[in-house]
Amino acid sequence: MRxxxxxxxxxxxxxxxxxxxxxxxxxxxxxxGSDLLVALKQKLQxxxxxxxxxxxxxxxxxKFTENKLTLGSMVTLDDIIKSSxxxxxxxxxxxxxxxxxxxxxxYQATIGGNLCLNTRCRFYNQTSFWRSTRGPCFKxxxxxxxxxxxxxxxxxxFCADIPPVLIAYGARINLAxxxxxxxxxxxxxxxxxxxxxxVIAAGSGxxxxxxxxxxxxxxxxxxxxxxxxxxxxxxxxxGAAVALKLDAQNKxxxxxxxxxxxxxxxxxxxxxxEVLRGAVLKPEAIWDAAxxxxxxxxxxxxxxxxxRYKRDISRVVIAEAIATAGGVTL
Numbered sequence: 001m002r003x004x005x006x007x008x009x010x011x012x013x014x015x016x017x018x019x020x021x022x023x024x025x026x027x028x029x030x031x032x033g034s035d036l037l038v039a040l041k042q043k044l045q046x047x048x049x050x051x052x053x054x055x056x057x058x059x060x061x062x063k064f065t066e067n068k069l070t071l072g073s074m075v076t077l078d079d080i081i082k083s084s085x086x087x088x089x090x091x092x093x094x095x096x097x098x099x100x101x102x103x104x105x106x107y108q109a110t111i112g113g114n115l116c117l118n119t120r121c122r123f124y125n126q127t128s129f130w131r132s133t134r135g136p137c138f139k140x141x142x143x144x145x146x147x148x149x150x151x152x153x154x155x156x157x158f159c160a161d162i163p164p165v166l167i168a169y170g171a172r173i174n175l176a177x178x179x180x181x182x183x184x185x186x187x188x189x190x191x192x193x194x195x196x197x198x199v200i201a202a203g204s205g206x207x208x209x210x211x212x213x214x215x216x217x218x219x220x221x222x223x224x225x226x227x228x229x230x231x232x233x234x235x236x237x238x239g240a241a242v243a244l245k246l247d248a249q250n251k252x253x254x255x256x257x258x259x260x261x262x263x264x265x266x267x268x269x270x271x272x273x274e275v276l277r278g279a280v281l282k283p284e285a286i287w288d289a290a291x292x293x294x295x296x297x298x299x300x301x302x303x304x305x306x307x308r309y310k311r312d313i314s315r316v317v318i319a320e321a322i323a324t325a326g327g328v329t330l
Contacts, residue, residue: 003040007049014056014176014209022178022205027051029200029207031074031113034105039118043128044140059112059209064089067215073112073208077162078103080111089215092222092241096165099226102233112208115163115173115186116201119156119194119264120235121147121302139195147300154194155264157302159235163190163266164258165224168241171213175199177206186211190265197265220245220254225321227313229305236261237303238314242321244276252276255322262297262314269293281326290319 011017021027028047030036031054039045053059059074064085071080077097080086087094100106100114123137123146136142139154147155163186171186189198196202216222222243228234244255257272275289294315299307323330 004043004046006047008052009049010052010055012055014058014207017051017053017056018176018178018205018207021051021207024049029053029116031110031116032076032108033113034101034109035113035117042126044124053112053207069213069215071111071211071213073115073210074110075112077106077109077111077114081106090169090213090222092165092168092224092243093162093213096161096224096226096239096241099224099236099239100161105233111162111211114160115166115189115211116198116208117158117160118201119154119158119197121154121156121194122304123147123302124156145194147302155300155302156194156197157261157299158190158194158197158263158265159239159261160266161224161226161236161239161260164239164241164260165222166211166213167258167266167268168222168243168256169213169216170256171211173208174210174212175204175206176209177204181209183212187266187268192263192265194264216243217245221325221327223321223325225317225324227317237305237310238262238317240314240318240321242318242325244322244325246281246326249280251278251280252326257293257318257321259293259297259314259318262299262310267297269296271296276322281322281328283323283328283330286319286322286326286328286330287315290315290322293318 026048030050030052059072061072063070080097124139138145144151145155167187172183173186174183224241226236226239239260241258245253247253255276257269259267279285297314299310
């Protein structure tokens with residue numbers, strides 16, 4: 001498949017990159033390119049230019065302090081997997097990075113690219129010829145979403161592995177734009193809209209420059225669990241990130257749960273803390289909590305499996321994540 005013609009810019013400073021992005025229309029930021037180049041080949045995106053961040057040194061820095069880790073947005077997933085300090089302090093982050101695609105792709109893919117991953121749908125992620133047989137969906141400029149038949153929005157699914165883990169950790173991200181720099185919660189970066197799933201995709205004119213991840217309190221255990229049809233390459237049908245802390249009586253002191261693959265953005269299930277806080281971590285309690293959490297997920301037929309199947313799998317994946325983090329055998 002041939003690519004459309006486009007200009008290519010590789011600025012050496014963040015200031016130059018921000019200026020180019022805001023002065024020139026219809027551009028796309030390229031980090032590792034593992035997802036974007038496929039979209040270009042399928043004519044899902046036809047930008048006039050690509051803006052590379054590869055030559056900006058500050059975006060590749062890794063900084064450990066006493067209470068947090070700061071990652072530049074161009075740090076690769078392979079770098080994360082190889083870090084012994086990340087394994088010690090933030091094991092679920094390494095686990096999620098290892099679950100992405102294949103070793104060859106992880107060597108190229110960046111953490112910033114994973115956070116900004118486009119939503120996916122069986123009607124959208126196809127060749128231009130395949131899409132021409134049905135007509136454009138809402139995400140590609142059509143009048144209605146092929147998943148629901150409605151006209152108000154796109155329901156493509158968000159399927160990135162890293163965001164739910166970082167949301168469970170309470171991560172914040174740094175953005176740079178023409179108005180300067182700002183820091184926001186990662187959870188606030190996503191808007192739940194399939195067509196433009198995050199702040200950057202929605203046209204803010206900003207660049208994701210870094211991620212700040214606070215180290216969990218002593219005693220907090222974290223886990224990421226993923227279910228996919230094939231054991232490599234595939235995006236998650238369901239992914240669940242859990243962070244929890246048990247007291248001396250094996251009762252849950254705190255727990256956070258964030259899911260991916262089931263909606264147009266990461267789903268932060270806050271009710272899990274109300275359901276399990278103070279409960280003794282036993283299989284019965286875990287299955288009940290997982291069933292309650294799965295009710296809050298509303299998957300649609302954006303993949304080749306049915307929504308009911310995905311909801312049933314969600315219950316199992318969530319239960320396994322909670323049990324693993326708590327050291328319980330189901």
